[in-house]
Amino acid sequence: MSVFTCVSTSDAQSLLEQFDIGQLTELEGIASGIENTNYFLTTTHNKYVLTLFEQLAPEELPFFLQLMSHLAEHNVPCPHPIANLNGELLLHICDKPASIVSRLPGKSITSPNHAQCMQVGENLANIHLAGKDFLLQRTNPRGASWWKSLAPQLLPKLDADAALLLQTEIRYQALHRFQDLPRGIIHADLFRDNALFDGDRLTGVIDFYFACTDSWLYDLAITVNDWCITEDGTLDKESTQSLLSAYHQRRPLTALERGAWPVLLRAGALRFWVSRLYDFHFPREGELTHAKDPEHFRKLLSQHIDAQSELRTIWRP
Secondary structure (H helix, E strand, O other), rough: OOOOOOOOOHHHHHHHOOOOOOOOOEEEEOOOOOOOOEEEEEEEOEEEEEEEEEOOOHHHHHHHHHHHHHHHHHOOOOOOOOOOOOOOOOEOOOEEEEEEOOOOOOOOOOOOOHHHHHHHHHHHHHHHHHHOOOOOOOOOOOOHHHHHHHHHHHHHHOOOHHHHHHHHHHHHHHOOOOOOEEEEEEOOOOOOOHEEEEEEEEEEEEEOOOEEEEEHHHHHHHHHHOOOOOOOOOEEEHHHHHHHHHHHHHHHOHHHHHHHHHHHHHHHHHHHHHHHHHHHOOOOOOOOOOOOOHHHHHHHHHOOOOOOHHHHHHOOO
């Protein structure tokens, strides 16, 4: 949980004076996420989510807010930003940039079945296709240059085996950039806690604040690395095949992507190992904060390396 900034009832009431969405009836901190402060905001008209941006600069935020608006208007089930009476999507509260978005039905799941993995694959493809005519672009802020820049801070914190793994994988990824892969808008963080379900029906994809322009296959690898992992932390072949096949039905995957698949799975694991290591060793102060265990992605990365030759056999979209 990360509520870095406390929003009082009076703060929320003052903010709502800028809108025509009713009077405040309830304000509740949301127990998920590690980057922003989030509250469920309920009014006499409807239910919303209030987000305060703790790290992103105000000039970065129009990309995300306009992207969500674009996707919502292209039938992607995602939060729709709410404009105030002046037509503004970007707000300020408690000296922080903020937004109010629609609250979607459903809840996140912890143990997805094959049908739910298929829903995720299909909707990820829909996001990629809907984003093709979105005009804004954003370089991936957590790509190769980012993990390389953090390595000097992290290496002294690691044991010898982990330090060697980090250095070796960063060098390996530098040799495999795959600049010719199909690319466009990606979610970049489609974990289980960022999708909502009603039974086997996906009702919403949330938290687009890592969205950027990068290879679609990288986004697919990040998603598989969370949705298709067994309880013992290994890749589940059947779940992976279900998710890949559903994605492939909406956006056919290429031969080049098939060849790059094992490398991108490793890249996705490396990206989240590095971010969790940094959050663990260099935590931010906050009212309610929780850094997720980096060991999970260290183990996953090691497993992907050991199974490099086998990963292509999973690919049967």
